[in-house]
Amino acid sequence: MASVTLSDLRKEYGDLTAVDGLSLDVDDGELLCLLGPSGCGKSTTLRMLGGLETPTDGDVHIGGEPVTDQPPYERNTSMVFQSWALFPHKSVLENVAFGLKMDGVGSEEREERAREMLDVVEMESFADHDPTDLSGGQKQRVALARSLAIEPDVLLLDEPLSNLDKRLREQMQLELRNIHDAVETTFVHVTHDQNEAFTLADSIAIMNDGEIEQVGAPREVYDDPVSLFIEEFLGDTNLVDATVASVTDDGVVADTAFDADIDVRTGDAAVSEGDALTISFRPEELDVSPASAADGGAAVASEPATALTGDITDVLYRGSSVRFYVDIAGESLFFEQSVGADTGFEVGDTVEVSWNPSDLLAFAGDGERVGRGGE
Missing domain, CATH: 3.40.50.300 (P-loop containing nucleotide triphosphate hydrolases)
Structure with missing residues (x-):
């Protein structure tokens, strides 16, 4: 050796x-x-x-x-x-x-x-x-x-x-x-x-x-x-364009392509209001449940949003898993579930997609991670 x-x-x-x-x-x-x-x-x-x-x-x-x-x-x-x-x-x-x-x-x-x-x-x-x-x-x-x-x-x-x-x-x-x-x-x-x-x-x-x-x-x-x-090369993820709306003590509030503000826990991020961001929503970090059709495309319960509703537009069978595509205010987002889970989601269903803000990652315009490690 x-x-x-x-x-x-x-x-x-x-x-x-x-x-x-x-x-x-x-x-x-x-x-x-x-x-x-x-x-x-x-x-x-x-x-x-x-x-x-x-x-x-x-x-x-x-x-x-x-x-x-x-x-x-x-x-x-x-x-x-x-x-x-x-x-x-x-x-x-x-x-x-x-x-x-x-x-x-x-x-x-x-x-x-x-x-x-x-x-x-x-x-x-x-x-x-x-x-x-x-x-x-x-x-x-x-x-x-x-x-x-x-x-x-x-x-x-x-x-x-x-x-x-x-x-x-x-x-x-x-x-x-x-x-x-x-x-x-x-x-x-x-x-x-x-x-x-x-x-x-x-x-x-x-x-x-x-x-x-x-x-x-x-x-x-x-x-x-x-x-x-x-982040893109290792596995699959949802990348959403955003702009820094405000800087908080533990991260940023970002105005997203979902027409909703999202809380991203980045620590003491070196960003300013108006800076462009890309936010990553890993599919394994998303929780999905049925929602009322009346809420489609809207933020749910809180502002900044930790959940959004949208309509399932496509279902892709991938062998051991099924990928579901959701339209939220014109922006596509996907999540995956095991075939054995049998949730019964179908095209046209309205679902609530939620997440923990600390699970989201943000990247600056030059591709560098924002506030990596919470520093």
């Missing part, structure tokens, strides 16, 4: 800046996921860590030692790619032992270590099989065993599960988590799939446009995002 430190990494391709001043620390033995949309620079970052790309600027340290100018074969890292890249003319065991052979390890020792790694990934019984006879998930396990067999200080994974179907991908996520716990090696895993990152990671580094926006435990980055980008 080894820690990883990336300091002010920058990678330019002509006029294109793929990674822009990125700094990141990965603890010894940690499983960190680099998460972000396609083209954000996460794979380029991983390749600079592995020595497959040379930084335009910045430094890479592994285990406290500078490796920025070292070629890949001088770094004790190993990489698992999207493509399994198994040799079709070699057995599964020979594929796993290949890296050890290139390192000059004797035949008896490399066979023993290859079998140990196949046992770790639960593929030991397939040692003598032809790789072309394996399923996608089995091939991925063999590729993983091959990378682990050389006992790298850091294992780099570049979206290794992206070629698998949904069921197998979810199964392999759990297997990969268990394998990390078993081998106690530092993993840096690149993915664009937030569910995969939440399942696997000790910590998540969220990238956007060549930079890291936030690093933290999965629950932390979901519950306490620093920016509107992260």
